[in-house]
Amino acid sequence: MQKFKYDKDSLMTYIKDFNLDLGYQDDISILKEEVDLGDGYISPNRMAIHPLEGCDGHTDGSPSEFSLRRYKRFARGGAGLVWFEAIAICEESRANPRQLYITEQNKEVFKTFVDEIRKTRSEVSSKKQILIAQLTHSGRYSKPNGAASPICAYDNVELRESSGLPEDAFTYAADEYLDSLPDMFAKTALLLKEAGFDGVDIKACHGYLLGELLSAYEREGKYGGSFENRVKLLMTSFKKVKEACGDNFILTVRLNLYDSYLKTENNPGWGGNVDKMDLTEPIKLIGMLKDMGMKVINITMGNPYHNPHINRPYNAGGYTPPEHPLVGLGRLIEGSAKVKQEYPDMIVVGTGYSWFRQCAPHVAANEIANNKTDIMGMGRVALAYPDFANDIINHNRMFSDKICLTCSLCTKIMRAGRFAGCPVRDQEVYLPILREVRKYG
Ligand SMILES: Cc1cc2nc3c(=O)[nH]c(=O)nc-3n(C[C@H](O)[C@H](O)[C@H](O)COP(=O)(O)O)c2cc1C
Ligand code: SF4
Numbered sequence: 001m002q003k004f005k006y007d008k009d010s011l012m013t014y015i016k017d018f019n020l021d022l023g024y025q026d027d028i029s030i031l032k033e034e035v036d037l038g039d040g041y042i043s044p045n046r047m048a049i050h051p052l053e054g055c056d057g058h059t060d061g062s063p064s065e066f067s068l069r070r071y072k073r074f075a076r077g078g079a080g081l082v083w084f085e086a087i088a089i090c091e092e093s094r095a096n097p098r099q100l101y102i103t104e105q106n107k108e109v110f111k112t113f114v115d116e117i118r119k120t121r122s123e124v125s126s127k128k129q130i131l132i133a134q135l136t137h138s139g140r141y142s143k144p145n146g147a148a149s150p151i152c153a154y155d156n157v158e159l160r161e162s163s164g165l166p167e168d169a170f171t172y173a174a175d176e177y178l179d180s181l182p183d184m185f186a187k188t189a190l191l192l193k194e195a196g197f198d199g200v201d202i203k204a205c206h207g208y209l210l211g212e213l214l215s216a217y218e219r220e221g222k223y224g225g226s227f228e229n230r231v232k233l234l235m236t237s238f239k240k241v242k243e244a245c246g247d248n249f250i251l252t253v254r255l256n257l258y259d260s261y262l263k264t265e266n267n268p269g270w271g272g273n274v275d276k277m278d279l280t281e282p283i284k285l286i287g288m289l290k291d292m293g294m295k296v297i298n299i300t301m302g303n304p305y306h307n308p309h310i311n312r313p314y315n316a317g318g319y320t321p322p323e324h325p326l327v328g329l330g331r332l333i334e335g336s337a338k339v340k341q342e343y344p345d346m347i348v349v350g351t352g353y354s355w356f357r358q359c360a361p362h363v364a365a366n367e368i369a370n371n372k373t374d375i376m377g378m379g380r381v382a383l384a385y386p387d388f389a390n391d392i393i394n395h396n397r398m399f400s401d402k403i404c405l406t407c408s409l410c411t412k413i414m415r416a417g418r419f420a421g422c423p424v425r426d427q428e429v430y431l432p433i434l435r436e437v438r439k440y441g
Contacts, residue, residue: 061101199250
């Protein structure tokens with residue numbers, strides 16, 4: 001097959017060859033439209049920055065000057081919605097010792113952080129940027145002191161064996177422990193509301209605790225087995241956060257539609273398994289969250305530690321993927337379309353656009369125009385090219401010399417325990433870090 005050239009002709013040829021339900025729209029002005037997110041919030045355009053952990057907070061959980069630098073770049077960049085990175089709900093659930101974690105002690109630092117970001121934004125635009133914070137319990141991927149301290153929903157043999165950790169390294173969360181978490185989600189959400197955020201997301205994706213519980217088919221007790229039991233912790237947390245934060249505050253979920261793990265005798269897999277996607281249960285769950293007042297959802301798939309080609313299709317990474325990146329992108333984008341088809345009133349933030357480079361706004365505009373998604377969410381692009389939205393608004397295009405190469409170097413430095421950012425396009429801060437990782441590991 002001819003090498004992919006990141007232009008319309010190449011894209012249309014590949015779409016046809018892979019039989020993907022994607023398209024390309026020349027006119028991308030739809031991305032400049034406002035979107036009503038409900039609860040009194042309007043995003044000034046249809047472009048969002050996805051949550052991107054920077055691993056650059058202080059050990060007490062408060063943001064550092066590096067965290068502020070990242071978000072000031074996002075504020076200047078023009079995306080209408082900035083979906084902040086994972087913020088831990090308790091010490092033991094931090095994914096690294098530098099993950100953000102808000103407490104009564106540091107909440108004023110968070111408030112100043114949010115104020116600074118809003119001030120930066122107001123210097124370039126009079127339109128309010130919407131700021132949503134992501135709440136997380138890192139579960140299986142907890143590393144609060146820098147060493148793996150997994151807290152799992154159940155024994156997933158595939159993930160345990162691929163982790164390289166000994167069997168006795170894994171802790172399994174007892175029902176009593178899980179019972180205590182909804183109050184922690186609510187407490188953290190309220191602190192973030194007081195710090196000035198417009199909303200919170202209860203993270204249920206990427207193999208972290210609430211995401212993992214969705215596939216706890218084999219778990220005994222009230223959080224395992226039946227669909228109702230597996231979604232219970234997410235639903236209870238949602239209810240508690242809603243009660244704590246009230247209306248006029250966005251409450252949303254970043255949800256894995258599909259894990260893509262191996263099928264086992266007693267575990268058919270969340271959203272299906274590696275052989276076949278089946279969105280019956282995820283769609284049912286979204287309906288339940290909608291009935292509880294959720295108006296916005298952020299759609300994602302896969303597990304970045306285990307099958308990153310499903311989660312963020314790439315050109316270079318830790319292994320050669322079993323499929324072309326476009327097939328993975330087609331799946332991610334099709335997932336958003338299925339949700340939109342089922343719940344037309346739900347505002348869907350789509351994932352799967354960074355790889356398309358300068359074609360991304362054209363692919364997203366086509367999805368939005370056909371009511372298959374509402375907002376183009378950008379992950380890695382935001383690290384490489386934080387002002388992509390300004391260029392779309394002012395120049396009707398993204399520039400090829402600024403785009404993300406999907407080379408996975410940002411994740412390489414993050415997995416090495418360093419600050420995460422783009423050593424390719426943001427060299428001043430992150431190239432020295434990459435060099436250190438290459439030298440010392
Ligand atoms: C460095 C890095 C950090 C990330 N941190 C988070 C996070 O905190 N929460 C989350 O839900 N996803 C996180 N992601 C996943 C992204 O939000 C996004 O889903 C993924 O990169 C795919 O989108 P893209 O193809 O536009 O990059 C992270 C990704 C990267 C590369
Ligand atoms: S290192 Fe930069 S160019 Fe490479 S994937 Fe990450 S953001 Fe994109």
